[in-house]
Amino acid sequence: MCLCxxxxxxxxxxxxxxxxxxxxxxxxxxxxxxxxxxxxDMLLDTRDIETPSLAGPYYWRLPKHYQGNKLLSYGGNLSYVVAFYAMDGAGLANYEPQVLMRGGHLGKQVIYIDMPAPDNGVTTRQDVPLTEHKWKYFNSVSEKAVSHSDFMAVLSHIEYITIKASYGTGLQQSRISNITMDTALEAEQGLEDMELASLIEICECPAGYAGLSCQVRLL
Structure with a gap:
């Protein structure tokens, strides 16, 4: 049985x-x-990068409060606003994954999502759905979508989320702002006017399993 x-x-x-x-x-x-x-804005000025080992494409790594158990974010969005300034808006970096997310318990997995690259010099809002349907397995020969169980396993213990900062050719600056991640709280009296998170569920798990969606197999 599952309760919203x-x-x-x-x-x-x-x-x-x-x-x-x-x-x-x-x-x-x-x-x-x-x-x-x-x-x-968080601003990256590539002229000041002094780390030889940090070869592009560059990504923004989200801080610790976007990590850990984020099952209550299922069905929401990871949203942000980006802009980049490059010598040329076209380039191989545009074809790299837009967002990478690694997580899980017994078996760690890296999944990614692709979205159209923003235009050079144009501030663009991106809304990344936190459901499995458009996510794929990173470094996999298969193009199939991530399964529901694998997606929930990643959300149950997120190790990192990275958002692409590199676009075009000859990147000079990259900006990101307004990074938000939807999540949910249990309903309490007096909060009736707040937005509903309708895809979140709490399940009664069979023996040997735990977690909001019974995604964790107990040893």
């Missing part, structure tokens, strides 16, 4: 955020060198 958890709220960077780390697919620790906060 209806109250929707948002995770944000906060009013005085720490600098986001810029990483790559091969260096997930990255650096904050070349990153500046210009309210409300």
């Amino acid at each position: 958890v209806p109250i929707c709220i948002q995770i944000t960077l906060g009013s005085d955020p720490e600098l986001l780390r810029v990483v790559s697919q091969s260096d997930l620790q990255g650096s904050v060198v070349g990153v500046y906060y210009q309210n409300p």
Whole structure:
């Protein structure tokens, strides 16, 4: 049996955020060198990058409060506003995954989603659905969508989320702002006017399984 958890709220960077780390697919620790906060934007100035090992394409790595158990984000959106400034708006970086997410318990998986690249110099809002239907397995020969059980397993223990910062050719600057992640709280009296998170569920699990959607297999 599953019961809805209806109250929707948002995770944000906060009013005085720490600098986001810029990483790559091969260096997930990255650096904050070349990153500046210009309210409300995080700004990457590629002229100031001094880390030889940090080869593009670059990604923004979201901070710790976007990690951990985010099952209550299922059915919501990861939203953000991006802009980039490059010598040419076209380039191979435009074909790299837009968002990468790694998570799980017994078996870690990396999944990704592709979205159209923004235009050079144009501020663009992106809304990434936190349901399995448009996500795919990273470094897989298959193009099939991520299964519901695998997606829930990743959400149950997110290790990292990265959002692409590199676009075009000859990237000079990249900006990101207004990063929000929908999540949910259990309904309480007096919160009737808040938005409902209709896809969230709490299930009664059979023996050997645990978690909101029974996604964790107990040893």
